[in-house]
Amino acid sequence: MGYYLADGIYPRWPVFVKTITCPTTDRRKLFAKKQEAARKDVERAFGVLQSRWAIVKGAARGWHRPLIADIIYACIIMHNMIVEDEGDNATFWSDDPLVSASSSYTVTDPAVQGVPPDVRNVMARSAAMRQEDQHTRLQADLIEEIWNRN
Incomplete structure (x- = not known):
């Protein structure tokens, strides 16, 4: 199972790796x-991609992982091509929702979205991602891994 880097507002689930607010060691x-x-860094990068391509703004929970990866890679590659072609001016983006909303669209075809056919599998993964003890174990493992690499 993958995980997201998160701040303190998210629940203690193994899919969210939260920071430690008052580290003592x-x-x-x-x-x-x-x-x-x-x-x-990740928030900044996704802010750039979301400002340019509406498909990155929407929820991707039901999509197949390879499809998500292909979309993100395509957006990154196109962004890099635009920056190379237009220079630094291409990296400007706006946080104004009125500017962003003008380019958004919604994909409604389930075949395009890659909705998983096995609903039981989705439900099992959903239950597994809510186990607080797994969060604590993952965070402890990551602390040790980062410490050992430095």
Whole structure:
């Protein structure tokens, strides 16, 4: 199961790796520093992609993972091509919802969205991602991994 870098407002589920608000040990301080830096980079990158392509704005929960990856890779590649062609001016984006809303559209064809056919599998994954003890274990494992790499 993959996971998202998150801040304190999210629940203690193994799909959300949250920072440590008041780290007391050097290991936990290093983890918090790395997690927060990575989360900021990811948020900035997705902000750029979301401002340019409406398909990145929408929910992708029901899509097949390879389809999501293809869409994100295509958006990144196109963004890089535009930046290379137009220079730094192409990286400007607006947080104004009125500017962003003008380019949005919705994909309604389930075949295009890649909706998983096995509903039981989706329900089992949904239950697995809500286990708080798994969150604690994942965070402890990541703290050790980051510490060992430094």
